[in-house]
Amino acid sequence: MKIVGSKIRFLFLAALLAQASCNLASRKVQIPPAQRLLPAKSATKAELFQELDEKSREIQTLKANVTLDVSGGSQSGVLTEYRQTSGYLFVERPHKIRIKVLAPLVLSTIADMVSDGRQYRLSIPIKNQWSEGDVNVRVNSKSPIANLRPQHFLDGLFVDITQYLNNPQVKYSFNLQTENRHSYYVFTFMNVSGQGPEVQTLEKLWIDRSENLEITRKQIFGSDGNIETDVEYSNYQKEGNVRFPQIVVIQRPVEDYTLKLAFQKTTINEKLPDSTFNLERPEGSELVQIAQ
Numbered sequence: 001m002k003i004v005g006s007k008i009r010f011l012f013l014a015a016l017l018a019q020a021s022c023n024l025a026s027r028k029v030q031i032p033p034a035q036r037l038l039p040a041k042s043a044t045k046a047e048l049f050q051e052l053d054e055k056s057r058e059i060q061t062l063k064a065n066v067t068l069d070v071s072g073g074s075q076s077g078v079l080t081e082y083r084q085t086s087g088y089l090f091v092e093r094p095h096k097i098r099i100k101v102l103a104p105l106v107l108s109t110i111a112d113m114v115s116d117g118r119q120y121r122l123s124i125p126i127k128n129q130w131s132e133g134d135v136n137v138r139v140n141s142k143s144p145i146a147n148l149r150p151q152h153f154l155d156g157l158f159v160d161i162t163q164y165l166n167n168p169q170v171k172y173s174f175n176l177q178t179e180n181r182h183s184y185y186v187f188t189f190m191n192v193s194g195q196g197p198e199v200q201t202l203e204k205l206w207i208d209r210s211e212n213l214e215i216t217r218k219q220i221f222g223s224d225g226n227i228e229t230d231v232e233y234s235n236y237q238k239e240g241n242v243r244f245p246q247i248v249v250i251q252r253p254v255e256d257y258t259l260k261l262a263f264q265k266t267t268i269n270e271k272l273p274d275s276t277f278n279l280e281r282p283e284g285s286e287l288v289q290i291a292q
Contacts, residue, residue, distance in 0.1 A: 188203075216233050
């Protein structure tokens with residue numbers, strides 16, 4: 001009798017649950033196409049890592065006509081903008097770079113800056129000024145233009161993981177991440193040499209799965225864990241066998257400026273004359289010490 005009573009109670013409870021579920025209100029909402037996650041391409045971690053390695057080595061020299069937009073001062077509450085300045089960019093990796101900035105319309109030289117990876121030299125002809133110094137010394141200026149440094153360009157323009165490959169103190173992690181409508185493969189490189197349990201994040205590379213698996217973002221971190229360089233890449237075009245972004249936006253939160261480079265014409269891996277990176281101090285120019 002007890003078994004029969006238990007079965008009756010069980011059937012009664014099941015009937016109540018079924019009735020309750022039927023009474024629950026439910027509805028389906030159609031997600032608008034503009035809000036749906038974009039279709040995503042797939043690749044293995046090994047394939048993506050090999051692609052990063054190849055991309056790190058494929059560009060040796062770069063010559064380009066560019067337009068530059070510089071803005072800064074958002075942290076102080078007073079935004080300064082320099083719009084649509086044109087110029088020339090020359091790079092011989094790993095360290096040599098020259099940036100020549102021209103005034104709009106008249107195309108006279110506003111600034112000419114060159115670096116060999118150790119020292120930079122800067123000429124400002126319109127003010128008859130000259131500056132030089134260590135590329136690694138951080139400056140402190142209220143002017144966005146004065147905070148620009150050659151190494152900032154090099155850090156932003158190229159993806160380069162070769163510095164990590166043979167370093168036993170650097171490890172990496174790999175994960176999937178979604179932001180807005182895009183899904184990403186993210187490589188995070190970390191320094192694990194510390195004595196304690198904490199590791200230091202060095203760099204993050206974001207590969208957009210909806211954009212032909214192109215690298216669309218690069219973040220470089222300082223020893224304090226803050227982002228020093230945050231770069232966005234877009235509008236990839238093919239130059240020979242190399243795909244290169246035509247829009248590069250470099251943000252430097254520490255120096256409080258944003259630099260946008262739009263490439264009008266690029267030449268990749270063409271030998272550059274030695275004179276490309278020669279910049280001498282103009283006679284009679286004023287030597288200006290940059291505040292550190």
